[in-house]
Amino acid sequence: MSNKPTPTKKKSLREQILTNAQIKKKLLSFHGVDIELRQPTLRSLIATQNQLEGTDNSQLLAAAVIENSYDPKTGEKVFEDSDLETLLDLGYDAELSTIIEVMSAFINPQTPDKVKN
Numbered sequence: 102m103s104n105k106p107t108p109t110k111k112k113s114l115r116e117q118i119l120t121n122a123q124i125k126k127k128l129l130s131f132h133g134v135d136i137e138l139r140q141p142t143l144r145s146l147i148a149t150q151n152q153l154e155g156t157d158n159s160q161l162l163a164a165a166v167i168e169n170s171y172d173p174k175t176g177e178k179v180f181e182d183s184d185l186e187t188l189l190d191l192g193y194d195a196e197l198s199t200i201i202e203v204m205s206a207f208i209n210p211q212t213p214d215k216v217k218n
Contacts (some may be wrong), residue, residue, distance in 0.1 A: 119138065124142070125139070125140040126138050126139050129196070129199060129200055130196060131197075131200060132196065135173055136170045136171065136172070136173070136200075137170070137171045138169055138171075138204060138207070139169045139170075141207060142167050143163055145168050159189060160185065160189065160209075162201055162204055163188045163189050164182075165186055165204050166180070166200060166201075167184055167185060169182040169204070169207070
């Protein structure tokens, strides 16, 4: 009998990436109710950009908020696509500022170190 350890099966890089990836979530208060903002998926971000092609960043951010705001208790979406103009016309208060900051960070994450060649 050999005393060699049994080789463990290592996950491939692909398996590690696909099984370790998790959607980030942030619980926030918005006009007296809690909402859960979720990090957009690549699919939803591209779809939103394509839908709003030729518009400014404010519409993209508002659409991303609509697409990624959920009721933390039920998991249901909070907003509908038809809420875009209403969201854009809301008063810009501290809560809305925080929501925009969080969604902006989800869409444009800052990397600590740029890739160096």
